[in-house]
Amino acid sequence: MENKLNSARFWIPLICLLCAALFAIRITGPTDLEGYAQMLNVGYVMDMMWQGHWLVQHNIENGIMSKPPLHTWLIAPFAALLGINHLALSLPSLFSVLGLGLLLFHVGRLRFGIVAGGFAALAMVLASPMMDKQITLVRTDPLFALTIAAAAFAAFNAWESDKSGSKNWVLFWLAGALATLTKGPLGVLLAAGGLLAYFWEKRTDPDTQAPRGSHLAGIAIFLFIVLGWFLLAYQQAGRELTDKQFGEELVGQAVGAHKPPYSLRNALTPTGFLLMRFLPFSPFMFYALWRVFRHPAENPLERRFERFLTCWLLLGVFLFSVIKHQRPDHLLPLWPAAALLIGRELATLGSRFGLSARRLMQITAGTCIVLLSLTYLRSHQYIATEGKTTRYSVEVEKAAAALAKTNINPAQLVHFDTPVTLQMYLKTFRPWKTASELENLVANTKEPVDIALGPSKIEALGFVQRYPNTARIFRWPVNESKEAVIQVYRVTP
Numbered sequence: 001m002e003n004k005l006n007s008a009r010f011w012i013p014l015i016c017l018l019c020a021a022l023f024a025i026r027i028t029g030p031t032d033l034e035g036y037a038q039m040l041n042v043g044y045v046m047d048m049m050w051q052g053h054w055l056v057q058h059n060i061e062n063g064i065m066s067k068p069p070l071h072t073w074l075i076a077p078f079a080a081l082l083g084i085n086h087l088a089l090s091l092p093s094l095f096s097v098l099g100l101g102l103l104l105f106h107v108g109r110l111r112f113g114i115v116a117g118g119f120a121a122l123a124m125v126l127a128s129p130m131m132d133k134q135i136t137l138v139r140t141d142p143l144f145a146l147t148i149a150a151a152a153f154a155a156f157n158a159w160e161s162d163k164s165g166s167k168n169w170v171l172f173w174l175a176g177a178l179a180t181l182t183k184g185p186l187g188v189l190l191a192a193g194g195l196l197a198y199f200w201e202k203r204t205d206p207d208t209q210a211p212r213g214s215h216l217a218g219i220a221i222f223l224f225i226v227l228g229w230f231l232l233a234y235q236q237a238g239r240e241l242t243d244k245q246f247g248e249e250l251v252g253q254a255v256g257a258h259k260p261p262y263s264l265r266n267a268l269t270p271t272g273f274l275l276m277r278f279l280p281f282s283p284f285m286f287y288a289l290w291r292v293f294r295h296p297a298e299n300p301l302e303r304r305f306e307r308f309l310t311c312w313l314l315l316g317v318f319l320f321s322v323i324k325h326q327r328p329d330h331l332l333p334l335w336p337a338a339a340l341l342i343g344r345e346l347a348t349l350g351s352r353f354g355l356s357a358r359r360l361m362q363i364t365a366g367t368c369i370v371l372l373s374l375t376y377l378r379s380h381q382y383i384a385t386e387g388k389t390t391r392y393s394v395e396v397e398k399a400a401a402a403l404a405k406t407n408i409n410p411a412q413l414v415h416f417d418t419p420v421t422l423q424m425y426l427k428t429f430r431p432w433k434t435a436s437e438l439e440n441l442v443a444n445t446k447e448p449v450d451i452a453l454g455p456s457k458i459e460a461l462g463f464v465q466r467y468p469n470t471a472r473i474f475r476w477p478v479n480e481s482k483e484a485v486i487q488v489y490r491v492t493p
Contacts, residue, residue: 055236090135090138126367141332155211190315281342392419438461451490
């Protein structure tokens with residue numbers, strides 16, 4: 001039993017199995033694609049795959065992409081093979097979470113021991129409710145966390161290297177370029193944050209060497225990748241791209257445009273997110289941090305790494321505490337650092353309380369079963385019945401299926417404020433029209449126009465008054481007592 005717990009042949013299959021089980025539970029549950037801004041990314045994929053726009057994508061709301069396109073590009077092979085559906089859209093997140101789990105196991109077993117690495121991977125994969133959401137989330141967050149973690153570990157290896165460290169700096173800048181192409185330049189700052197531990201370590205050991213090595217090759221690779229895409233994209237999209245990704249996203253989100261004034265609540269919110277969204281492992285994070293400050297490791301190499309992880313984590317919390325736009329998902333790139341500290345403490349606590357290898361395996365198995373069971377109950381029962389976003393997403397899917405059975409031609413529909421995933425199911429890409437564009441379209445045609453509406457009412461557009469032959473030809477749900485998800489009107493000039 002002891003040999004199993006101290007064997008990669010036990011932990012690696014377990015990590016893969018847990019990711020597969022978690023993914024299967026979530027992907028077979030009711031869809032939530034109309035929530036968490038996933039529908040925007042769905043629109044970008046549709047534009048790329050069906051319209052051939054690879055450098056710059058727009059969604060059906062006519063909005064240009066808010067993030068660089070690496071995540072969208074990674075969906076492309078799965079979408080080409082499986083079609084654009086929830087499974088294909090989710091696979092990059094699955095492989096990102098699996099990659100994080102395996103990466104933390106590898107790093108943890110090298111730095112803290114194989115059991116600590118295994119527990120770190122479990123803390124990464126099974127942190128609930130965060131990770132059971134992330135593993136099928138059609139957003140950039142899991143990929144962003146993976147690229148930041150890879151860059152951070154490369155930075156630590158460069159600092160620790162007795163030689164120039166140049167090779168590791170190349171890896172750092174390469175991973176940083178991928179992080180930047182995923183969600184923006186903040187990834188490089190988060191990945192390098194742990195290097196602040198140099199000043200902390202130097203107070204303990206004045207002979208501590210500073211991070212060394214040439215960055216020239218790495219920065220050249222970074223600029224080639226990032227600027228290469230950006231210049232080509234800017235040539236195609238112009239100011240619209242910079243206004244969106246720099247003005248609205250990078251600067252606007254940081255200063256909290258259209259957000260209430262900054263308050264003490266903003267400063268405490270990220271810490272609360274870490275505690276509540278990464279249960280049941282998050283309480284051990286606070287204990288682990290206390291141990292780092294009160295009882296630092298005696299081994300210089302281990303002490304340097306634990307301080308690196310602590311600075312990575314605390315700098316990230318500070319950055320996300322001073323900005324006004326705050327979401328729990330923003331903290332995911334900090335969790336690998338926390339998970340490694342947690343993994344070490346869990347392994348240490350097991351030894352401290354004299355738990356046998358058999359007992360540790362029983363506790364591990366029980367924890368996995370309980371957390372997977374809770375994920376199943378939450379995604380297949382609670383969210384399916386109580387989650388407003390999920391209920392709406394499911395109704396859109398049903399509406400598309402019902403609409404496809406009518407004699408209405410989806411390729412001829414004119415859309416106004418309709419759900420994005422409606423067109424994903426219908427396999428069309430017809431951007432929304434504005435009210436004035438609809439008016440011009442109807443005024444300049446002699447043929448009937450079929451207009452699909454989302455939450456908007458046909459009366460607000462004025463067509464019923466101006467065109468008495470306007471008739472509703474489809475509604476979902478059919479039950480008039482329920483709020484309409486989709487309505488289709490035929491406007492006859």
